[in-house]
Amino acid sequence: MATEVAFVLSAVVSVGLGLGTAAWHCRRSERDRAARSMNERLERVTENVPGGVFIFEERTDGTGQFIFASGGLREVCAPCKVTGKLPQTILGMLYPGDRVIAGGAIYRHRAEASSWRGEYRSIDGARWLEIRARPEPLPDGSCHWHGFVADVTDRKHAEVTLREAKARAERASRIKGEFVANTSHELRTPLAAIAGYAELLLEEGNLPAGCAEAREAVDAIARNAEHMLGVIGDIVDGEQVAAGRLQVQRVSMDAAAVASDVTRLLAVRAQRKGLELRFEGCGASEASVSADPLRVRQILLNLAGNALKFTEHGSVTIAIEPGDRSVVIAVRDTGPGMDAEQVSRLFERFSQTSKEHASLGSGLGLAISRQLARLIGGNITVTSAPGSGTTFRLHLPRTGAPGTPEATPALSVGLTGNSQRPLDGLRVLLAEDGTDNVRVIRHHLVRAGASVTVVGDGRHAAATVRAAHMGVLERPFDLVLMDVDLPGMDGLSATRDLRASGIDLPIVALTAHAAADDRVRALDAGCDDFASKPLSRTDLLMLALRWGAAARGQQSAAREPVPAAAENA
Secondary structure, eight states, X not given: OHHHHHHHHHHHHHHHHHHHHHHHHHHHHHHHHHHHHHHHHHHHHXXXXXXXXXXXXXXXXXXXXXXXXOHXXXXXXXXXXXXXXXXXXXXXXXXXHHXXXXXXXXXXXXXXXXXXXXXXXBTTSSSEEEEEEEEEEOTTSOEEEEEEEEEOHHHHHHHHHHHHHHHHHHHHHHHXXXXXXXXXXXXXXXXXXXXXXXXXXXXXXXXXTTOHHHHHHHHHHHHHHHHHHHHHHHHHHHHHHXXXXXXXXXXXXXXXXXXXXXXXXXXXXXXXXXXXXXXEOOOTXXXXXXXXXXXXXXXXXXXXXXXXXXXXXXXXXXXXXXXXXXXXXXXXXXXXXXXXXXXXXXXXXXXXXXXXXXGGOOSOHXXXXXXXXXXXXXXXXXXXXXXXXXXXXXXXXXXXXXXXXXXXHHHHHXXXXXXXXXXXXXXXXXXXXXXXXXXXHHHHHHHTTOEEEEESSHHHHHHHHHHHHTTSXXXXXXXXXXXXXXXXXXXXXXXXXXXXXXXXXXXXXXXXXXXXXXXXXXXXHTOSEEEESSOOHHXXXXXXXXXXXXXXXXXXXXXXXXXXXXXXX
């Protein structure tokens, strides 16, 4: 009986095991069919996706497998094209040298549960692959990575080509900039002598009385030298603006003081043409703006200079028009005016308003002036009509800070009063190696009452200043005019040497270069001011008055650089 029971139980167990096994195989088959169905759907979804889509299972023991891999993945992976087999891991797709980098990225992003993106060389080293994947941590510690791989070789090659082209363009731009700067220097140096001697001859008594033809000839020389210098300045500034190297600053300044100074500087030019040049100002607090004094001065010299150039009869007025949010400096003339078509071309580079005016300018000045105005946060607008004159308006943003105290009236007394020796008693060291420039600068300074010592190189200049400072000479100098391009030790090195010795007398850098970065280098070297040659008599004496008076304690102005009057005039 027991045997029969055991037999029956054994039969039941066997049947049960058989049914269980059948059920397990059935469920596994269903899961496999579901997995195959899912893979087929994923394959259909991803068959048109560029690159390869994958789901990779990363196990806790460091092994893994691709749960899903689209057909595109086999196309992207180099070995698959030969063997038809996928790499065993994601890192298996990559060049051996890139696997360490990619492995570190995988570890970090898995720990942070953040998306991973990277660009690596393919296993054959011939192509670049971009991999993007998102980790999905699982309860058992394993991780599924959902992502795609794309071949970005063409893009990487394009980036390399673009970088190389950019490097070539930057090198060409740098060479062009150096060429323009050097050419500018070589042209401005002789032009400085031409303009200086022409101005010297036009002074009272230097030409024979009644010799009208000689005066007209010298005046033509001076006028054309001035025109050439303006063209050179426009070219230098235009190159710097185009290259993005033009430096500007934004400080609180008194627009009325700068406009008044420009009016005075252009007074002689207006007098020569028989024109009236007026300035209509306002209080310093009403004209306080945030801008670059050097660039405001340059813009106004261009606008007012153009007004004088194209006006044959009547007047030119520089007026301050305060507003709530901006201050406007208007330059009004009584010239021929322009029609709408001429106005529309005013700010185009190398454009003149008419053929008869083509010889009067390069067509660069106004274009550069508007660019400068916008760089300092302002703008230039114009209104004009044929027969009614023209008005240019320079708009500058206001500032709440008090304006810079106006120093120009105090400085102009010596130049406009009865005194013929405004620099009487001033002791100047002129460090300049150009014989022609020495003669002109020394002539104007001595005639104004200054005592001038001339040296021809930077080392001699530094030694002479130190000797005077130590009492070896009669008395210390009040001012040093230091040419930047001196032989041997250049002017900036001599200035640094003097500053390192504790000598703090005013030093003004003189150079035929006119770029903004030249000014920055001079000030960084320890110079108090910077002026571009050629310097007119008025510009030169204004510099000497300001810094000579500051050295002798006769003026309360702080050691703050004032933009050179002649720069880009």
